[in-house]
Amino acid sequence: LDVVVEPLAELLDVEVDCAHLLVKDGRLTGDLQSPPPAGEARGALLEEYAGRNGIALAESFAYADSLSDLPMLELVGTPVAVNPDARLSQVAGQRGWRVERWRMAPGNWRLPMPDPRSPEYLVRR
Structure with missing residues (x-):
């Protein structure tokens, strides 16, 4: 979602192409502007x-x-x-x-995070 990902784009120096939330009367509705x-x-x-x-x-x-x-x-x-x-x-x-x-991040039941210590997370060449 744009409100989550776009603020990170500059920090990570990446281009973002993501779903956008619908804004009505200056407020986010929770709906997407178009179907994914x-x-x-x-x-x-x-x-x-x-x-x-x-x-x-x-x-x-x-x-x-x-x-x-x-x-x-x-x-x-x-x-x-x-x-x-x-x-x-x-x-x-x-x-x-x-x-x-991926397990859930401590303190956030919605955001799954990989465990970088896991052998499965290592880059294979």
């Missing part, structure tokens, strides 16, 4: 974005938790299933993709 892309649409948007910005998808990572993200995961060199649903877990296992089980 899913399935094939998400993959198509990723290809378009990568092409427009000169990004090599074969050298990119994608993180997902649902089989609906499969088209996006199939486009990148390093797909990672994070706390995947049963169907994505099965596909990831069959294809030898990395599967991560």
